[in-house]
Amino acid sequence: MSDVVNGGGASGRRSRVVRRHAAELLELFYPIHYRGNMAAEDAMRGDLTRKQAAILWLIRSAGSEDGRCLRRKEIVVRLQDWFDVSSPAVTQALRAMARPPLGLVRLVEDADSGREKRVFLTPKGERFLQTMVERGRDFLQKMVVEQLSEHQMSQGIKFLRAGVEAFERIHANALDGAKNVGRKSRARTDRGPGLKRTATRTPDSSTAVAEDRLPVAPEATVN
Numbered sequence: 001m002s003d004v005v006n007g008g009g010a011s012g013r014r015s016r017v018v019r020r021h022a023a024e025l026l027e028l029f030y031p032i033h034y035r036g037n038m039a040a041e042d043a044m045r046g047d048l049t050r051k052q053a054a055i056l057w058l059i060r061s062a063g064s065e066d067g068r069c070l071r072r073k074e075i076v077v078r079l080q081d082w083f084d085v086s087s088p089a090v091t092q093a094l095r096a097m098a099r100p101p102l103g104l105v106r107l108v109e110d111a112d113s114g115r116e117k118r119v120f121l122t123p124k125g126e127r128f129l130q131t132m133v134e135r136g137r138d139f140l141q142k143m144v145v146e147q148l149s150e151h152q153m154s155q156g157i158k159f160l161r162a163g164v165e166a167f168e169r170i171h172a173n174a175l176d177g178a179k180n181v182g183r184k185s186r187a188r189t190d191r192g193p194g195l196k197r198t199a200t201r202t203p204d205s206s207t208a209v210a211e212d213r214l215p216v217a218p219e220a221t222v223n
Contacts, residue, residue, distance in 0.1 A: 043139040044132040072117040
C-alpha cells in the first residue's frame with residue numbers, strides 16, 4: 001500500500017529521477033545550442049554561410065574516401081534535419097561553393113546514377129576544412145576545456161558520446177520502422193484492390209490460363 005501511495009516504489013522513484021534529469025537537460029538546451037554551439041560555429045566558418053559550413057562538416061563527418069566525398073542526395077537529406085531548406089536550394093549552395101572565388105567542392109556525375117552527383121572536396125576545400133577544425137579546437141580549448149578540471153572534461157566527454165550513441169540508435173530504429181511501413185504500403189498498392197485469380201480457356205485450345213480479374217458484382221434480377 002505504501003508503494004502505491006509513494007508512486008510505485010523503486011519504479012516510481014526511477015520514473016521521477018528520469019523526468020528530473022530530462023528537465024535539467026532541457027534547461028541547458030538554450031545555452032548549449034543557441035549560445036555555445038552557434039558561437040563555436042561562427043568561430044569556425046569564417047566567411048561561409050551556416051549552410052555552406054554545415055555542408056563541409058557533413059562531408060568531413062559522414063563522407064566516404066576519408067571524409068572527402070558525399071552524394072548530393074545524402075547532403076540534402078542530412079541538411080534538412082537542421083535547416084528548412086529545399087533540394088534545389090542545396091544544389092544552388094553547392095554550385096556557389098564550386099565556383100570561384102570559393103572553389104571548395106566539385107560536383108561529379110555519380111557512376112551508379114547519371115541523375116545523381118557526388119560532391120568532392122577540392123584541395124582548397126580540404127585546407128579550409130582543416131582551418132575550421134583548428135579554429136573550433138582553439139575555441140573549445142579557451143571557452144570550455146581550460147575552464148574545467150581534467151576529471152570534469154573526461155566525464156563530460158563520456159556522457160556526450162553515450163548520449164550521441166543513444167540518439168543515433170533510436171533515430172536509426174525510427175528510420176527502419178518508417179521504411180518497413182512504406183514497403184508494406186507500396187506492396188498493398190501494387191496488388192490493387194480485390195484482385196481475384198481465375199482460370200479461363202484460350203479460344204484455340206483447352207489450355208487453362210490464369211488471370212487476375214476484379215470481382216464482378218452480380219447482375220440485378222428484374223422481377
